[in-house]
Amino acid sequence: MATAAPLQAPDDALRGAGLRATRQRLTVLESLRERNDSVTAQDLHMELRQAGEPVGLTTVYRTLTSLAEAGFLDTFNRDGEQAFRLCGNTHHHHLVCETCNKVEEIGADEVERWVTKIAARHGYQVTGHRADIFGICAGCSG
Amino acid sequence: MATAAPLQAPDDALRGAGLRATRQRLTVLESLRERNDSVTAQDLHMELRQAGEPVGLTTVYRTLTSLAEAGFLDTFNRDGEQAFRLCGNTHHHHLVCETCNKVEEIGADEVERWVTKIAARHGYQVTGHRADIFGICAGCSG
DNA sequence: GTTGTTGCAAAGAATTTGCAACATA
């Protein structure tokens, strides 16, 4: 995984990913910063168009993919679609609301310990892990 | 989630899912039973064709989807494709080899406890969770 | 100015659907 340092300047992530700071990429990045839910390329493209800041679908895909590869975005899978979300720190897990798609990051030392233990027991060399909780957040459950 | 009881007879899963026991479905099910890795609809379709037990791609999709909805299959996401794997018990987690795609099921009481605790702390009503470990198995790391 | 980026149009790939022929219970 890449060195995804906390983001301060608006284009830190772009620098980190070795990408030029274009209007389109900054737009995508700003939109990601303003939300606390995950979003698909298709939805983001539509939103930006409606917001009068159009960015080509191709470019949205390319930007999201690049940022995700550089470790600045987390990716989820919603049905057949890939959803992305900006993440500040390198390692965490998620608490996802299935109604509003809000995503909260949660620390999980307990999970880390569990992962290490299980992998060792089965003779696996760990390359990664994933631990997400799905539910209905307080706001959505009324 | 459906009542995915342990499977004994070859067509228990089909019964459980309310599906008729057709040659195609039995073929798909048998193939799933014989493997310990996860498989995509496309790959499974190709394999069956090459094995001289052809099943239409559409049918493979429909069968896998039905079985997964009934809780007899777990689904993963490999790149843009959905991969499936037969699972015998209702609740477990996975240890996945990224080289050979082998999947081992692992119990995880520790994870269950962690899930409950975190969700409660954030005011979430839990609908599900996922905890998978990815790595290289002993055989593949050689 | 050089090199990376954009976005349209087109291609590619996974998955779903309509429907007539067919198999199961």
Next chain:
DNA sequence: TATGTTGCAAATTCTTTGCAACAAC
């Protein structure tokens, strides 16, 4: 026999690629 199932062909949807115009450094 009644109803569920199959699978082809076609349609949908998500994603990627070719390429010429363009923008960042």
